[in-house]
Amino acid sequence: MARNTTRPTSRDVAHAAGVSQAAVSLVLGDKWRGRVSEPTAERVRQAAHDLGYRPNLAARNLRLGHTRTILLVVPALTTEFFAGVYTGAARIAAQHGFGLVLYPSPEGIGPARNPFASAQAALDGVIASSMAADALTAIRGDQLPLVMLDSDPHGSLGAATVNLDIADGTRQIADHLLGLGHHHFLHLAADVPSWTFQVRADTLAERLTTVPGTTLRTTRSPMAIEDARHAVTHALRDGPHPTAVVCDDDKLAAGAYKALRRLGLRVPDDISVTGLDDLALATAIDPELTTVRLDAELFGERGMHALLAVLDGRTPDQGDIPVHLVVRGSTAPPPPRP
Structure with a gap:
């Protein structure tokens, strides 16, 4: 015998429970209280279960x-x-x-x-x-x-x-590096026209200008490891070496690592590196990356x-979501200047 694959309807449920379709709609829409008795509601639910009935939620929602x-x-x-x-x-x-x-x-x-x-x-x-x-x-x-x-x-x-409190995260990075004695910075900025990355650039510049003797250069890169490697390589070949590279995210930091190693520089002995995001990547690279943890x-x-x-x-609710600096092995005091 061929199996009946016809989908049961609310009319079928009403017939099986001995009630009207309106009562079925009230019960299965959880609007029955005060309008349908508890025994009747239970009878409708049992009939729907026995028939395998499921309401057409798409049609109901559109109505x-x-x-x-x-x-x-x-x-x-x-x-x-x-x-x-x-x-x-x-x-x-x-x-x-x-x-x-x-x-x-x-x-x-x-x-x-x-x-x-x-x-x-x-x-x-x-x-x-x-x-x-x-x-x-x-x-x-x-x-x-x-x-x-x-x-x-x-x-x-x-x-x-x-928003995440990206401005505070950037200040935490700057204060950490300044506290270690760094004064010469390279900002590896994401080449993305977005408010969040502009906040990072503006906050870093504002914080560093409050400390006499600091210098800040900026180089931009698409958010890809190899692009970041090229950007840092060119920046270090074309100008004086900073003692710290501040990266807009952890992927850019990984690219900075590759560039520094190919140039014969050690992290953090010769140059410190920071990221932002605290992705799994941050603990996969060596040394592990100092970065800001964002709770995605x-x-x-x-x-x-x-x-x-x-x-x-x-x-x-108002107020930015707090972020937290995670200090790892990629930052240290700067090496003595010759």
């Missing part, structure tokens, strides 16, 4: 005017940082009955093709990194409830912004909490 789907817009997933952001955001989304869709915007490739025929119809809101802000235009995400990550709170497209999962959680607040008409 209600929402899909309970959030879009997370990030750069290409080339480091575990944005994977951590996704993990944290997805955790909070799931706790509140939302799904989270990831939309990467690879640098040099352009935003991915819009996976939605109409973002306004398919999404309830968007969380976007400022490093992938161009992708918002492609999906018209800036016309939806929007929370921006790592974005200027005074000029953000979003209804709310969530907490960042994602805070972003999702902020969007949920916006959707509920509430004011999101």
Whole structure:
């Protein structure tokens, strides 16, 4: 005998439980209290279970005017940082009955093709990194409830912004190196037009100018290890050697390591190196990297909490997320100058 593969409907459940379809909708939508008796509600639940009935949530959500789907817009997933952001955001989304869709915007490739025929119809809101802000235009995400990550709170497209305290992290690095006696710095800056990287550059320059006798040079690099190696190699060949290289992230620091070793310089005996992110890479290189720990999962959680607040008409929590310097073997006092 052929197996009946017809999907059961709410009418089937109503017939099996001996109630109306309206009662089935109330019970399975958890709105039955005060309108349907407890024995009737239990009878409906049992009938739905026995028939293997599952409500069409997509159709129900569209009738209600929402899909309970959030879009997370990030750069290409080339480091575990944005994977951590996704993990944290997805955790909070799931706790509140939302799904989270990831939309990467690879640098040099352009935003991915819009996976939605109409973002306004398919999404309830968007969380976007400022490093992938161009992708918002492609999906018209800036016309939806929007929370921006790592974005200027005074000029953000979003209804709310969530930031890590990158300025304080940069000051912690500068103070650590100054405390070791360093006065000559090379800033290996990410060649990315993003507010968060401008904050790093501005904060480092402001902190160092308060100390007499310090010098600061800047060289830029795409966020790739080999590009960073080339940038540091050219910077050290074309000018005086610094005693410390301050890198905008850990991948750039790994590239700096390669450049210094090929130039016959030792870390940290001849030159100190710092990163920012505290990726797994930071403890895979030798010596282990002094860097600033950013809690990516907490960042994602805070972003999702902020969007949920916006959707509920509430004011999101204020204040940047604290970051912490992790001192390892890549920094030491500078060598004596000849």
